[in-house]
Amino acid sequence: MKKYIFCILFAFAVTACIYPYDAEISGEAPDRLVVSGDILIGDKSRIDLGYVMPLNSNTDLVKKTPPTGTVTVENDQGLQFRGVLSRPGSFIVDTSEAQEDANYRLVIKLTDGREFNTPWSAVNEAPVITDLSYKTDEDNLRIYCSLDGGDSIQNFTWDYEEVWEYHAYFKPDLLYVDGKYEIRIGFSDYYYCWNSRNSLEPTLVSSEALSENRIEENNFLTIPRSDTRISYLYSIKLKASGLTAPAMAYMRNLKTLSDDTGGLFTPTPSEMRGNVSCVTNPDEQVVGYVSVCKRAAKRIFIDATYVYKPPIKPESLLFYPEPDEDGNYDLDGCFMLNSPVSCDDDEPDSTNVKWGPKRCVDCRAWGGTKTKPAWWPNDDE
Amino acid sequence: MQRLVTVLLILLGTVCSAQSPVYRGRVIPDYDFSFNGHYFWYTPEFRPGTLCYNGTVYQDVNMNVNSHTQEVLVKQTQAEPPVALDGNLLPWFEQDGIYYVNLRLAGVEAAPEGFFQVLYDGQQTCYCQRRKLFARDPGNHDGVRGIGYNDPNYREDVISYFHQQDNYFAIRKGKFKKIHPGKRKRASLMADYLPEQANVVTDTVRFVSSAGKPVQGKAPEDLPAGWFATESPSATRQALLDALEQDKLIANYRNKTYEIGTVRVSEGPVKVSGTVRDVATGEVLGGVLVSDAAERIFSYTGADGTYVLTLPLGDNVLKFREYTKEDMDIRVIVKDAGVLDVVMREKVTALKSAYVSANSMAEHRRTAMGLEEINSSTVTHIPSVFGEGDVLKAVLTLPGVKSVGEASSGFNVRGGSADQNLILFNGGTIYNPSHLFGIFSAFNTDIVDGIELYKSSIPVEYGGRISSVLDISSRDGNPERIRGSVGLGLLTSHIALDGPIIKNKTTFVLGGRTTYSDWLLKRLPADSGYSGGKASFSDVNLGVTHHFDDRNSLKLTGYWSRDGFSFRGDTTFRYSNVDAALKWNHKWGEGNNLDVTAGYDRYSNTLEDNSPANAIGAYSLATLIQQGFTRATAKLKTGNHNITFGGDAVFYALDPGTLSPFGERSKVVPSQLAREMGVEPSVYAGDLWQPVNSPFSIDAGIRYSSFLVLSPFKYYGSPEFRIGSKYTPLPNLSVKAGFNTMTQYIHLISNTSAISPIDSWRLCGADIKPQYGYQAAGGVYWTVFGNALDISLEGYYKRSYNYLDYKSGAVLVMNDHLADDLVTTTGRAYGVELMLRKQTGRLTGWVSYTWSRAFLKEMEDRGVETINGGDWYNAPFDKPHDFKLVGNYKFTHRYSLSVNVDYSTGRPVTVPVGQYYYGDALRLLFSERNAHRIPDYFRLDLALNIEPGHYLKALTHMSATIGCYNVTGRKNPYSVFYTTNGGKVVQGYMVSVFATQVPYLSLNLKF
DSSP states (O other), X not given: OGGGHHHHHTTTTOSOSEEEOOOOOOSOOOOOEEEEOOEEETSEEEEEEEEOEETTSOHHXXXXXXXXXXXXXXXXXXXXXXXXXXXXXXXXXXXXXXXXSSOEEXXXXXXXXXXXXXXXXXXXXXXXXXXXXXXXXXXXXXXXXXXXXXXXXXXXXEEEEEEEEEEOSOOOSEEEETTEEEEOTTOOTTSEXXXXXXXXXXEEEEOTTBSSSEEEEEEEEEEETTOGGGSSEEEEEEXXXXXXXXXXXXXXXXXXXXXXXXXXXXXXXXXXXXXXXXXXOTTOOEEOOOOEEEOEEXXXXXXXXXXXOXXXXXXXXXXXXXXXXXXXXXXXXXXXXXXXXXXXXSSOOOSSSOEEOGGGTOGGGGTOBSOOOTTOSSOOO | OHHHHHHOSOOOHHHHHHTOOBOOOOOOOSOXXXXXSOOBSSOSSOEEEEEEETTEEXXXXXXXXXXXXXXXXXXXXXXXXXXXXXXXXXXXXXXXXXXXXXTTTTTOTTSOSSXXXXXXXXXXXXXXXXXXEEEEEETOOSOOTTSOTTXXXXXXXXXXXXXXXXEEEEEETTEEEEEOOOHHHHHHHHHHHOGGGGGGGGGHHXXXXXXOSOBTTBOOTTSOTTTTOOOSOEEEHHHHHHHHHTTOSOOOGGGOEEEESSSOOSSOOEEEEEEEEETTTOOBOOSOXXXXXXXXXXXXXXXXXXXXXXXXXXXXXXXXXXXXXXOEEEEEEEOSSEEOXXXXXXXXXXXXXXXXXXXXXXXXXXXXXXEXXXXXXXXXXXXXXXXXXXXXXXXXXXXXXXXXXXXXXXXXXXXXXXXXXXXXXXXXEOSOOEEGGGTEESSOTTTEEEEEEESSOOOTTOOSOSSEEEEEEEOOOOSSSOEEEEEEOSSEEEEEEEEEEETTTEEEEEXXXXXXXXXXXXXXXXXXXXXXXXXXXXXXXXXXXXXXXXXXXXXXXXXXXXXXXXXXXXXXXXXXXXXXXXXXXXXXXXXXXXXXXXXXXXXXEEEEEOOGGGGGGOEEEEEEEEEEEEEEEEEEEETTEEEEEEEEEEEEEEEEEEEEEOSTTOXXXXXXXXXXXXXXEEXXXXXXXXXXXXXXXXXXXXXXXXXXXXXXXXXXXXXXXXXXXXXXXXXXXXXXXXXXXXXXXXXXXXXXXXXXXXXXXXXXXXXXXXXXXXEEEXXXXXXXXXXXXXXXXXXXXXEEEEEEEXXXXXOOSSOTTGGGGEEEEEEEEEXXXXXXEEOSSSEEEEEEEEEXXXXXXXXXXXXXXXXXXXXXXXOTTOOOEEEEEEEEEESSSSEEEEEEEEEEOOOEEOOEEEEEEETTEEEEEEOSTTOEEOOOEEEEEEEEEEOOOSOTTSSOEEEEEEEEESTTOOOOOSEEEEEOTTTTOOEEEEEOSSOSOEEEEEEEEEO
């Protein structure tokens, strides 16, 4: 952040301060296994395996070349929970029935013979989510959480899932599909849709310096009031865990290395060792820190009807059709509100009334689906 | 200027006359450079005349007038060299029927100094003063008539000549007024005064010769009654010369040989001491080289202007050299120990010697190596960003001095870290020497007098850091009159005021600087994204010096600075330096000196984080260093020995972290790390053994430094050795070697490349050990081309131990167990520095190339956690190739062009070498520590300096600098970094602080 300070000071004299740069670092990346995910007691655990790839390789490729093998969660009482491959490199371990008063570790056996594990760890308690609420101001809707770590939790981490229902702009009377007019008075098949998103990375907050192990009114998410997510009905689920101090340090460093380097006063980057080690070759370095923890969750719904500020007036999208060079009209997928013709007319006058684009009546055009979550609280379809 | 040229170098006061100097010298030619025309009033020929000198009228004296210096010159015969008379004893003279008067001596205080022709028609009087101003004119061969412009034998393209300027004055209604130089008006006025000659006013000489003689018994009414009377004892030319030889008069130093001591003692050598002052201001001059004729025996004047030399008995010549002053050579006959005070004048006209040979040959005189000296005038001629003369940036142009970036606060000397440099300002320690994160240095060049950087041989009186010492001193105030200066730059302005509180006893100097960047930022448009930012700094310097007598003086200095800056209002940094010191200087015996200093230093910084997203966690984090110190250093000179001894003690109280809630909603618990306290007492003694006429000299010393941690109690102590030697087989060739050991008891805790405002300092204790190190160095120094070019080659090897680096993921703030997050490293640095320095002529400057390396290695084996596997790794400031060029070319006295070139290898950085998905976010894997480098650094700066004109009697003098920083507009990277843009796409970026040309204009006004 502070790297901008120079620009601030001398913006009038210095044209710019930060430029894209390619260090042209070539060659192979270090051959390191990446293990990400936590053992969630009382929930399903997701463990992802991957490799470090060269810096200049395609990011899709990075995702698509996972190692193969098995992933198992073991406890010190002899129980094993075998992971199931959900997609390449990603294992789901059902630890929802795992007991809390045991020590756990992760064991990874790759098909190339290498074996990795984490040290035995006790289960970290979960904080209590005491509040999950929102406030609005002129431009944004801000979502806040409050957590109580009790006596034992000083390091908090959470991520969230967002689900929202939204609708198309209009329910039309006349559609133009595949070269034909289709009269559908009050058409609403694609009026309601649902979409979802997960937080990309966890939030990390510590109460180390605070008088109590409580996080109060942390504004962890801000949504512009013109965002489609809060156009109708919005839901967010917060999932919070407690971390040990070493795990917190590792995760913070991981985030710092990727997002907060290069400034004048930012620390010089330096890799930390995780808690995954290679059993078959102790000198082999592994990326990743696997915590053993419980997780608290809380969901709220926000009726955003009165919060939403549409970025445009839907009516502004309507248009009078313009013929192309051949005198034809390209109206495929378009619609007409309040058809001016009777149902008996075969050829309505398409040029003297306003038409609208398909995306105004088909909510799927905005990225969502018609798949409604089973727990959704209304009857929209 | 009149004052400069007429007073010249008068040996000060009664001391000299008490020495009963004889007078048998000769005038040294004033001008050692080629010029066209001449500087005499009419003709170079010496003609007979009559003059009144020191109350006696002498007739038939061979004489002439130097119109440039306004001096009357006399000769015994035409073949002999002329002798200059003291204008303060010469009220009038007459030659060829023309009368000349010194109006100042006639009580006309408003008149310029010098001599005036009397233009008198028997009723009214006016006066003409002819001045010959030195001028230079490049390429113009069609110049003014009558001064030899088209001399075919003149080889230089730049024509130098004396430009004639006649000014007319009259006294009307009791006021001395200049008659306007407009020809028409002057002619009119002359016609009014002398109507019968109105048509020939352009030839005033002939006119005066016939009509300007005073009427017998009726002197011009402007002059005192009997002004030209000859009742005074009348004498001949020979009588004058006899009088001069008997030295009944105070005369120009250049004409004299001084006796030191009255009765010749049987054995030498003896001590000669004295004080050197500026003739115009009366200020003492530090750093003046005083040497004998062979330059085997020499000394530098201290900050109080005093020097001591041990000279053999008999005839000798004392040379006085200083950058900005005219070279001065004084003939002496040493009979016994004595005092010789001198004054030096500023170099104002002799362009060829604008930067004279003060430091030329200096390396052959001193035993110490690795000592760099810069004076404030050099600093102001080095182009710097935004035109603000910058002490630290000037230091960075020296070989062996590097920084991690062009806007970083600290600097690195010969492979040492930034915290290993002791930065002293008037004896007080400056912990953060920069403003605005390193863009400006914390020192006001209006106030700074001398800058000394010790990068190899460190005198025994300095200690506490293991790499270098940067000693900066402020100047004293003018003892005669109030002076001041005001400077305006693009972002900053500064003001300085100095003068007497009690004339010639107590002086003060006061300076201040501030910036208006804050004001500018507030006016940036909101959509620029910068309008919420704040950045400002200020500093104030105060110095008061009181001279009780010739042997005792007391100097009080104070310094205060503050910085504050924030980014869009959510994170604010503040830091402040406060220093106060009181220094008593006492001299006794022959050149013995005692300095006793006591002072207090304070450095505080604060970080306030009040991000609106986290009002509950808003906090203020502060650190504080306070130290009190006392130091007593005595310097004795006995025979060939220059002995230094003394002791010092520093008391530290550090508050390494105080956390407080910020804002009403904050739930941050106030907490404070335990205060660290310690005392660092040291004693030291050293001897510079420098036999007269011997090519060898040795400087050896020992310093015993110790450190007491007060809670919990812990004691450290170690001897430090300082040894230097010099062998000078030829006057212009020296070979030196030196060895130093140093110890440091305070550490800067940082995991950033540059000194950051949030870094904290920690004292060593039970779990943090002192840093110590040694340096071995050797060098060859060769002066060639008639002392015009100094060539030096120095090599060094350094080791350091217990330098603190940090573990990966270390938490360095508010950490009760800080030592657990730190690692101790050993350092290794070596290098070779080649430097060519030219200090005379129109082109001055230096060019240097340094090849050096600096490495660190963790001292402890922590298995896989060991930094870079326990191997040596590049120190953050390891920049192997370093080329620097600093040059100044003077076209004329007023105009000069400065150039600065800086090239260095890019500094080491840790960069990502791989990428991976961690969960759903893209992450980066970084290389071993400092395994890669940012691109090389190159910068060219140019500046045109315009100095004040010659007219030094003007009330104000304006100088200006027009320049451009980074002329080529190269985007030099400060750092490179990669982000994943919130875990999505890897993108590399480069931060460039000054990514384009930065033009600037700065104005300085002196009054």
